[in-house]
Amino acid sequence: MDSRQLQLLHEIMALEFTAIELNLYLDTHPEEQEPLNDYNQVTERLNQLKAHYEHLYGPLVSYGFSPSEYPWRWIEEPWPWEIQF
Template structure:
């Protein structure tokens, strides 16, 4: 397995965790500007990493987020959740 691919998946999972935690915090503290700024920075970086991953390795999910090149790449193995760290 390509070490860059593993690192990108690891970074994406870490940023998703941070985004979820900030989202939960903001649900109970909606007027706090600093956590909102952090959330926006994290989600921007997360979207960049997801786009980079998909350019290099194909889609992270099978529908709704990015178009597919020809041929359809979703059926190529391994799927993101099958990759072992």
């Protein structure tokens, strides 16, 4: 695993954490525009990074969330949760 792959995974994890936190905040403060704007920016960037990662290294998740190129790439190792940081 190269350093760029690890860097992308770190960025994805940080953005996922931020999106979850903003989602939880917005559940109790749905009328606040600034956190909603932040949430939309974070999720847009997160989706871009996930697509970029999957283009370079293969799917992050399976079961209908990520299409696969031929041949089936999900069996390639390491799987995202097996990566040691």
